[in-house]
Amino acid sequence: MNKTITIAHGNGGEENNELISKIFYKHFANDTLSKSEDAAVIEEGKLAFTTDSYTVSPLFFPGGDIGKLAVCGTCNDLAMMGAKPKYLTCSVIIEEGFSTRELEKIVRSMKQELDINGAMVVSGDTKVVPRGSIDKLFINTTGIGVIEQKGITASGLTEGMSILVSRDVGTHGATIFAAREGIALDSSIQTDCASLYPQIKALIDAEICIIALRDATRGGVAAVLNEWAKSSKVCIEVEEDKIPVQEEVKGICELLGFEAVNLANEGTFVLAVAKEDESRALEVLQKTHETSACIGTVTLLHKEKVIINTSWGTKRFLDLPTGELLPRIC
């Protein structure tokens, strides 16, 4: 492992995993943590508990801002364990000189998202640091939720199960790239940033037996599928032409040399269900997003690996993203 931390250690991919396992898991080791789920299941399976910090540049982007992200992200982590988000804490670190007007705009957008989840902020903290110490504003949110469907786990996948995505993938990552300084992209693309609890509730209400559930944030769909393949010791085979990707996202990927399945999402989840639940689950998901799709199945072809099948009959591995996501040179 590197002697110093680099940006790559926060990429949600291989270096990030190495950092977490070799430093944090090593010292904090316990049965709850080692499950490595989106949120910890505590109090004999009654509650889900999670925390996340949010740093994003720019702070405001088409379809969202850091505040919306900070509530959605934590509530979604709870929802991914089949839990209804209830109580959140909100901790902010603000750079000296930051505009109070913008701060209020961010907090207002947090409140709006809390309402969608039926959750509330019950405790918080504020720190202001000298100019240059941080990039404008960091937010940490911690959340507790009440579990409504038990037993959702990344290690529950078996042969024949279906893999679904809740909508088209990669829009958040593509939006952030398009909104960054230095790329003069004229694009109407918007982040997918959204609270997912309402959709999860609809799946639970429809009595879909959810095997595994994960929002595809940093590292994208590729990271989720790889994690599941490893945790469950199975192979996940996906059909490339079934992965829903917006044309504009495809365009940005082409331009910068990325793959949509590696780009971050903030309101897209991956779902594993038994084959017999596939069409009913899809029906529920398509009520919110028409683009939701079944993208693959669980097999035993190459255990702990994810395979992409192309429409011309070739196969390749879909690996975890590595390094900092950088545009290709030529």
Next chain:
Amino acid sequence: MPLELKNLYDNFRDGETIKAYAKMIAEDAAKLDRTINIMEVCGGHTHTIMKFGLPQLMPKNINFIHGPGCPVCIMPKERVDHAYVLAMQEDVILVTLGDMIKVPGSNGSLQDARSKGADVRFVYSPMECLKIAEENPDKKVIFFAIGFETTTPMTAVLIDQTIKQNVPNLFFHINHVTVPEVMQELIDSRDEHVDSYNNKIDAFLGPSHVSVISGSRIYEPFPVDYKRPVVVSGFEPVDVMQGISMIVKQFVENRCELEIQYTRVVTEEGNLNAQALIEKYFEKVDLFKWRGLGNVPRSGLKLRDEYAHLDAEVIYKDVLPIAEIEDHKLCICGDILRGMAKPPECTIFGTACKPTSPLGSCMVSSEGACAAYYKYGNLL
């Protein structure tokens, strides 16, 4: 207006067209009595070939071998060390393109320099350097310029603007390299330690974007003097399949020619304006060291002497290291770049050498042959 890139790639990934080319290649290859080794010179082609699993569509006697065309992979440690030292100067902002920040030098990569406090930035377009220089008048902004014929015009335009706009704090460290000279080196090495006459290259798939700038004529000597056909090809899977098909047909028909597959953009002459601008600011260096390959004559560019006041190599001469550095002993990137070996033949491939901790050049960039093999694997 929303992005409309669809037309640029959509039809060139059509499953049925790719399958049809695969069938045609198989039928033609059946008429040959030997194996044809086709070198794709450019890392972009290697990336396409591996990402889309094209080797799985090839008959047994058509073999891909991977060339040296990745600007990041071929950057020798000496040059990376230059970038590192420049980045660590107190008043310097070092700017470069994408993957370059991951390449390890003797002291680490630019990414490591950044984690130690250096101001290292990557840009999507070199023109952003003008803005960075303007916003940081008390800093010296150094553009660490890398790449083949494709990126050289962008650097030339940036230099042109730096002069025209009289920007006082923008400087250049030039590492631009050229494709034909290294192709020649692969067939006709002057390095007495390397038996490159034993190379396996039967034909070249030439990168189209290089020829968009330089024209297809830069490859003229290869069919004539070296008896190796060249097909200048695009980067989409349909382009590559058609390019391969054109090469195989040449062997079936006993021809040895320079052909253009990518006729939608490439001409014989190329972009004359870009060539003029490159000629204005750059000249060839006698030798440029390529990581894994050693010194290749006249394969690199430098700023012309009259622009020495913009040249970071001249300005920072006293602090830049000059010692030669050996490549890692166990790494066979040199053989891979020469088309003599494939990545899995290397003893440290995927073990000591991985994309997260590359020891050799081909593992560094996503366009390197080792990284492409590691990432996409080979399921056949």
